[in-house]
Amino acid sequence: MARHMLSLLEYGPDEIMGILRLSRTLKELPGRGGPAPIKAGRTLMLIFEKPSTRTRVSLTVAASHLGMETIYASPQELQLGRGETVADTARTLSRYVDAIAARVHRHATVEELARHSSVPVINALSDLYHPLQALADALTIWEKTGKLRGATLAFVGDVGNNVARSLAVIGAKLGWEVRLIGPRELWPENLRVSLNAELASSGGSLVLSEDPMDVRGVDVIYTDVWVSMGQEAERERRVSLLKRYQVNARLMEAAGDPLFMHCLPANRGMEVTDDVIDGPRSIVWDQAENRLHTAKAVLVTLVA
Numbered sequence: 001m002a003r004h005m006l007s008l009l010e011y012g013p014d015e016i017m018g019i020l021r022l023s024r025t026l027k028e029l030p031g032r033g034g035p036a037p038i039k040a041g042r043t044l045m046l047i048f049e050k051p052s053t054r055t056r057v058s059l060t061v062a063a064s065h066l067g068m069e070t071i072y073a074s075p076q077e078l079q080l081g082r083g084e085t086v087a088d089t090a091r092t093l094s095r096y097v098d099a100i101a102a103r104v105h106r107h108a109t110v111e112e113l114a115r116h117s118s119v120p121v122i123n124a125l126s127d128l129y130h131p132l133q134a135l136a137d138a139l140t141i142w143e144k145t146g147k148l149r150g151a152t153l154a155f156v157g158d159v160g161n162n163v164a165r166s167l168a169v170i171g172a173k174l175g176w177e178v179r180l181i182g183p184r185e186l187w188p189e190n191l192r193v194s195l196n197a198e199l200a201s202s203g204g205s206l207v208l209s210e211d212p213m214d215v216r217g218v219d220v221i222y223t224d225v226w227v228s229m230g231q232e233a234e235r236e237r238r239v240s241l242l243k244r245y246q247v248n249a250r251l252m253e254a255a256g257d258p259l260f261m262h263c264l265p266a267n268r269g270m271e272v273t274d275d276v277i278d279g280p281r282s283i284v285w286d287q288a289e290n291r292l293h294t295a296k297a298v299l300v301t302l303v304a
Contacts (some may be wrong), residue, residue, distance in 0.1 A: 036067030062295035133165035175202035
């Protein structure tokens with residue numbers, strides 16, 4: 001039976017740490033990562049309902065470095081665009097390719113793909129989770145702070161989005177203290193309840209707060225755009241709710257001496273100011289690079 005990656009909830013702490021250690025090993029190999037650890041001739045299918053820079057390119061390059069080929073298609077380029085079911089698409093593609101990565105509007109779509117696919121399905125972003133981003137973030141935090149377990153991270157802004165949720169999940173697995181700081185209207189429902197077992201086991205914690213000053217003492221301040229793809233109609237309301245959660249020099253100073261992270265793309269001057277994202281504590285470009293190395297590790301884990 002194929003192993004999928006939909007949210008990281010389905011992975012144990014040791015498995016996640018194994019993927020991160022493999023990511024680091026692959027990153028440290030010379031050139032493109034040494035001999036391709038995946039048998040030549042295997043194929044990764046990329047189905048993207050949304051635009052992408054880092055996810056699409058990192059998966060494509062990772063597959064190439066590992067000896068795999070890639071096929072990219074939007075739903076309009078497949079029979080999905082003419083009404084074929086997700087289940088039938090999954091059953092068919094499973095006969096042709098060795099893994100499917102899907103970037104979708106609704107998490108239910110990637111779950112449906114996984115239910116009917118006999119090859120690994122990777123969530124390349126849904127409305128609820130972005131596991132590939134969380135893995136790259138964890139690798140970056142480990143490299144920059146030396147903490148594979150026990151890091152302290154404050155996500156400031158839209159705390160109900162897919163990146164914040166995925167950071168909460170991986171933090172619960174690795175014993176982090178994760179502070180989700182944003183307006184109560186955007187708090188993720190039942191997230192803490194669903195992670196109770198993982199938090200109890202790992203010694204981690206998940207804190208929800210409306211106070212931007214609750215960033216004090218963290219290793220990392222993290223933010224993301226306030227208006228995600230598909231939320232354009234809510235732009236005015238969301239900006240009004242979130243304007244007091246901008247990551248600027250004042251907030252960074254209040255936190256102490258944190259690193260700054262952003263999954264990109266950034267709306268400069270909105271959720272973050274130029275002096276922070278371009279400043280000496282910003283590690284966003286290393287974070288972006290690590291999307292490649294963790295993508296390799298995920299493909300090796302699921303396909304090789």
